[in-house]
Amino acid sequence: MQALTNKSIAVNRSPMTFWERLYLINIIKGMFITFSHMFKKQPTISYPEQKREFSPVFRGLHVLNRDEEGRENCTACGLCAVACPAEAITMEAAERQEGEEHLYKEEKYAAKYEINMLRCIFCGLCEEACPKDAIYLSETFAPANYTRKGFIYDKNDLLIPNTLTNASALAKAKGVEA
Amino acid sequence: MTLLAFDWAFVIEKLIVIAIIVFASLGIALYTTFGERKVAAILQDRPGPNRVGPFGLFQPLADGLKLIMKEEIIPNASSKWLFILGPGLAMTASLMTCAVIPWGTALHLFGRTIELQVADVNIGILYVFAVVSMGVYGIMIGGWASNNKFSLMSALRAASQAISYEIAMGLALIALLMTTGTLSLKTIVADQVAGHYWNVVYQPLGFLIFFICAMAECNRTPFDLPEAENELNFGYHQEYSSMKLGFYLFAEYVNMIMSSAIMASMYFGGYDLPFFDENTVAPNIAAMIGVGTLLIKIVLFIFLFMWIRWTIPRFRYDQLMNLGWKKMIPLALFNMLLTGALILSKL
Numbered sequence: 001m002q003a004l005t006n007k008s009i010a011v012n013r014s015p016m017t018f019w020e021r022l023y024l025i026n027i028i029k030g031m032f033i034t035f036s037h038m039f040k041k042q043p044t045i046s047y048p049e050q051k052r053e054f055s056p057v058f059r060g061l062h063v064l065n066r067d068e069e070g071r072e073n074c075t076a077c078g079l080c081a082v083a084c085p086a087e088a089i090t091m092e093a094a095e096r097q098e099g100e101e102h103l104y105k106e107e108k109y110a111a112k113y114e115i116n117m118l119r120c121i122f123c124g125l126c127e128e129a130c131p132k133d134a135i136y137l138s139e140t141f142a143p144a145n146y147t148r149k150g151f152i153y154d155k156n157d158l159l160i161p162n163t164l165t166n167a168s169a170l171a172k173a174k175g176v177e178a
Numbered sequence: 179m180t181l182l183a184f185d186w187a188f189v190i191e192k193l194i195v196i197a198i199i200v201f202a203s204l205g206i207a208l209y210t211t212f213g214e215r216k217v218a219a220i221l222q223d224r225p226g227p228n229r230v231g232p233f234g235l236f237q238p239l240a241d242g243l244k245l246i247m248k249e250e251i252i253p254n255a256s257s258k259w260l261f262i263l264g265p266g267l268a269m270t271a272s273l274m275t276c277a278v279i280p281w282g283t284a285l286h287l288f289g290r291t292i293e294l295q296v297a298d299v300n301i302g303i304l305y306v307f308a309v310v311s312m313g314v315y316g317i318m319i320g321g322w323a324s325n326n327k328f329s330l331m332s333a334l335r336a337a338s339q340a341i342s343y344e345i346a347m348g349l350a351l352i353a354l355l356m357t358t359g360t361l362s363l364k365t366i367v368a369d370q371v372a373g374h375y376w377n378v379v380y381q382p383l384g385f386l387i388f389f390i391c392a393m394a395e396c397n398r399t400p401f402d403l404p405e406a407e408n409e410l411n412f413g414y415h416q417e418y419s420s421m422k423l424g425f426y427l428f429a430e431y432v433n434m435i436m437s438s439a440i441m442a443s444m445y446f447g448g449y450d451l452p453f454f455d456e457n458t459v460a461p462n463i464a465a466m467i468g469v470g471t472l473l474i475k476i477v478l479f480i481f482l483f484m485w486i487r488w489t490i491p492r493f494r495y496d497q498l499m500n501l502g503w504k505k506m507i508p509l510a511l512f513n514m515l516l517t518g519a520l521i522l523s524k525l
Contacts, residue, residue: 027490034221034489044225 059124059137062115062153063160067105070162073134076110083129088119105132113158117142117151187290196296199276206473207431208238210480214431217484245424253325253417260323265418265425268316272429274309275436278302280364282449282468286461294465295364302363303351306440307344310395313433314340317397317404320426321414332413335495336404339394342502343401347391349510350384353517354444357381363440367448371456378445383513385445387506392437394502397430399487403495438479439472446475 019025045052054060065073076093094111096104103109126135145151212227212234219226227234252261282294299305314337321333357380358366370376378385394401405413415426442448449468456464493501 027486030489031485034485037223038220040223042223042225044223046225046228 054139056139058139059122059127060140061117061138061142062120062126062158063136063138064113064155064158065134065136066160066162069102071101071103071105072109072159073105073132074110074113075106075108075132075134076113077108077131079129079131080126080135083125084120085123085125086119086121088116088121089126090114090116110155113155115153115158117153118148191290191292192296195292195294196277199281199296200273203273203276203432203435204428206435206476207428208242210431210435211241211427212238213480214484214487217481218488221485221488242424245421248420250420250422251417255325256417257323257325260319261417262422264316264320264323265422265429266316267319268313268429269425269432271309271313271316272432272436274312275306275433275440278305278363279436279439279443280367280448281472282465283456283461285465294469298362298364300360300362303355303361303366303444306363307348307351310437311340311344313395313429316426316429317414320418324414324417326417328410328412329414329416332404332406332410332416335410336397336414339397339401339403339498339502342499343391343394343506346387346502346506346510347395349507349514350381350387350391351444353384353510353514354381354388356514356517356521363443363448367443367450370447371450376445376447376450381445381513381517383509384517385441387510387513388445389441390506392441393483393486394498396433396437396483398434398483400490400493401498402492403498406492434480434483435476438476438483441479442472442475448472448475 067073076091078091078093081087081089081091090112091110091114092112093108096107096109122137124137127137142151142153215237216226216234218224227237230236230240252258277296278299280295280298285292285294317336318333321329321331321336324330354377355361358369358377360366360369366377397404404410405415410416415423418426449472451467451471454467456468459467
């Protein structure tokens with residue numbers, strides 16, 4: 001049979017020479033290889049103190065966005081929930097009342113908005129589906145939790161701090177997350 | 179009134195020496211476990227344990243505490259007394275070796291001459307041999323008393339391995355004894371201090387055989403078949419938990435230290451610091467330098483053990499037996515004959 005590639009290398013099955021059978025020399029060779037590894041650079045990143053840089057396209061934990069006046073962008077249209085292949089997003093819509101114009105950008109808003117981070121596969125389809133620039137995937141990941149319930153993130157967890165009223169919190173969040 | 183005629187100061191002095199040596203050995207063994215993990219890590223491009231204390235230096239203490247705090251399980255089907263006896267015997271046997279190792283020359287304190295050796299037995303090496311072969315009883319009894327097939331298998335392996343390699347070890351020693359003409363470790367070391375060369379120069383092949391056999395006796399890789407994780411689960415200490423397991427693991431490290439000390443004493447001049455005249459400094463300082471030298475030699479040997487462990491894989495069982503019976507024993511016999519012929523030709 002003809003070989004498909006020329007990359008295969010025949011295994012050397014010739015009987016071992018005396019020095020190879022002695023085994024000692026090969027052990028010493030191997031020991032020098034391991035010894036040379038003592039001086040190699042360790043690729044380890046000591047995690048809590050050092051963190052690996054994420055790439056700018058990293059898809060991490062979701063954030064709910066606000067506009068430049070600090071109002072919530074989300075109108076609870078449900079397109080993200082429809083787009084979600086893991087069915088991790090649930091929401092309930094509510095109508096904006098008189099006097100709430102400074103809180104919500106449009107007449108309809110999400111009264112409840114939950115993402116189950118155990119179901120979420122961080123594909124970013126919600127981000128693509130959103131017509132209002134309301135949901136984005138940030139550059140952090142969901143931290144560990146003791147209960148399953150703890151992984152269901154509601155609006156308080158997802159909404160970014162208000163730019164106008166709480167600028168320092170936003171800066172802090174950005175500093176930690178970026 | 180015979181009691182009063184007894185030299186009580188001598189007894190106290192010996193007890194103190196024993197206590198210091200035993201606790202020092204245990205302390206070194208404690209940090210050998212740490213060293214093992216660090217060496218393994220560095221040889222594999224990892225940082226190793228570095229979380230507990232500065233540079234992870236308290237890691238062995240944390241490990242020890244963990245072992246003590248764990249629940250102690252004695253299987254229902256085991257023979258209880260033997261099950262408890264096993265780890266104790268392993269530990270005792272490995273610690274008993276340190277009695278004949280000369281850790282240095284004598285200290286002169288409070289008008290007394292304190293020998294830095296528990297007992298200068300004139301059959302020192304024979305004693306070491308007897309104690310080392312007793313060590314396998316700990317493994318045998320533990321493996322058998324566990325009433326577990328894997329443990330039993332591993333105990334059988336350990337016993338046959340120890341027996342096979344003890345023969346070659348003994349033959350290598352006979353060649354050494356032919357050149358030194360004494361069984362007392364103190365005299366052997368003193369001769370090397372006084373003479374020009376260490377015994378390894380006269381007995382290179384003997385040392386190699388002894389080193390390989392010592393590795394087999396300590397159940398170190400590549401001879402760690404008794405605890406082969408992937409075929410025997412965990413070997414003879416499979417059923418053990420808590421500090422009983424700790425004793426077994428610890429005994430291995432104490433064994434390592436003791437065989438390093440024996441090798442250093444017999445082949446590498448013991449407490450002899452090369453190119454240094456002990457008579458130029460005060461005798462007490464010279465003795466302490468000697469102890470330090472021996473400790474450095476022990477550490478180097480332990481590093482060699484670890485280096486080999488993290489370099490080469492385990493032997494197959496038939497390879498182990500082949501090496502022991504068909505290679506090491508004939509080689510040791512040849513070494514013995516060669517030594518005898520050389521001694522005769524010099525006479």
